[in-house]
Amino acid sequence: RKEVEQDPGPFNVPEGATVAFNCTYSNSASQSFFWYRQDCRKEPKLLMSVYSSGNEDGRFTAQLNRASQYISLLIRDSKLSDSATYLCAVNFRTGGGNKLTFGTGTQLKVEL
Amino acid sequence: DAEITQSPRHKITETGRQVTLACHQTWNHNNMFWYRQDLGHGLRLIHYSYGVQDTNKGEVSDGYSVSRSNTEDLPLTLESAASSQTSVYFCASSSGQGSYEQYFGPGTRLTVT
Numbered sequence: 757r758k759e760v761e762q763d764p765g766p767f768n769v770p771e772g773a774t775v776a777f778n779c780t781y782s783n784s785a786s787q788s789f790f791w792y793r794q795d796c797r798k799e800p801k802l803l804m805s806v807y808s809s810g811n812e813d814g815r816f817t818a819q820l821n822r823a824s825q826y827i828s829l830l831i832r833d834s835k836l837s838d839s840a841t842y843l844c845a846v847n848f849r850t851g852g853g854n855k856l857t858f859g860t861g862t863q864l865k866v867e868l
Numbered sequence: 869d870a871e872i873t874q875s876p877r878h879k880i881t882e883t884g885r886q887v888t889l890a891c892h893q894t895w896n897h898n899n900m901f902w903y904r905q906d907l908g909h910g911l912r913l914i915h916y917s918y919g920v921q922d923t924n925k926g927e928v929s930d931g932y933s934v935s936r937s938n939t940e941d942l943p944l945t946l947e948s949a950a951s952s953q954t955s956v957y958f959c960a961s962s963s964g965q966g967s968y969e970q971y972f973g974p975g976t977r978l979t980v981t
Contacts, residue, residue, distance in 0.1 A: 788968045799958055799972040800911070843911070847968040853899060853918040854968045855926075860910035 757782050760846050762859035769866055773834050777862045779844030780826045788847035788854075789827045791818055793840045794861065800843055804829070834866045870895040874959050874973040881980055887946040889976050891959030898964035900942040902926075902934065904955040905975075911958065917942055918964060949980045 761780045769775045781789075788807055792800040804811065806827055810819035817830040827846075831838055841861040847854050872893040881887050891900065902914040913926030915934040923934050931953060933945045946953055956977050960970040 790969060797956075799975050802969050802971065805969055845970075853916075853964060854962075855901075855913065855916065856968065856970055857913075858903075858911040860908070 758859075759783060759857045760844060760859040762844055762862045764860060764862060766863040766865050769834055769864070771834055771836060771866055771868055773866075774830065774832045775834055775864065776828055776830045777842055777844075777864075778826050778828050779846075779859050779862075780824075781844075781846045781857075782825070783846065783848050784822075784825060786846045786848045789818075789820055790845040790847070790856070791816075791827075791829050792843040792845060792858075794843055795840050800858075803842070831864075834864075836866050836868070839864055839866045872959060872961055872971055872973040874957075874976050876976060877974065878977045879979070881949050881978070883949060883951060883980055885949050887949050887978065889944045889946075889957055889959075889978070891942050891944065891973055892940055893959075893961045893973075894940065895961060895963070895971070896939055897961035898939070899962045899970075900936070901960045901962075901970060902932070902942065902944045903958045903960065904928065904953075905958060906955050914944065914957075915942075946978075949978075951980050954978060954980045 791803040794800040804818045806818045843861045844859045845856040901916040903911040917936040959973040962970045
């Protein structure tokens with residue numbers, strides 16, 4: 757089993773729709789979780805951090821379910837500009853510091 | 869503004885040549901990371917550093933090396949470039965002080981012919 761798994765998609769949704777992605781992780785000791793957005797041929801950019809049960813930022817809501825070991829990202833009122841690949845990342849402590857393990861990403865296409 | 873930069877942005881090299889990719893950050897972050905990204909594999913960790921003179925191997929470190937002589941820079945060296953190392957390389961940094969978010973550079977697209 758991969759440490760971090762995501763449905764690769766693509767998710768094709770109409771503008772204005774609500775869409776949700778899940779990301780499962782295998783290390784129950786993981787403490788911090790992140791969602792990144794990556795546009796084609798660009799670097800990943802931090803979208804949201806999820807340190808407790810979840811948080812909300814405008815149209816975006818991230819939730820954490822420790823019991824089932826997954827995090828989710830909900831996007832409401834989708835915009836064309838939301839089209840991108842969404843990567844989840846899970847932090848775990850190793851040696852003298854912390855590392856992130858990334859999922860392979862979920863592709864979102866928002867259409868007119 | 870503080871930032872993280874990579875150079876070159878694009879590089880074409882021949883098999884067997886030594887190549888060094890530069891990464892420079894001005895956030896004064898302790899932690900720096902190198903990833904490669906390939907279709908179907910996502911981001912894979914090559915090497916990382918938690919501070920000056922500290923380096924560690926990631927999951928795909930064979931054929932790569934790094935050195936950390938100051939806080940700002942973590943150059944990645946391909947000792948003898950191979951076609952399998954054709955990829956997009958991203959450098960990232962994090963403060964390492966209770967905050968684990970990583971911030972990425974713009975990437976270097978490397979082609980080994």
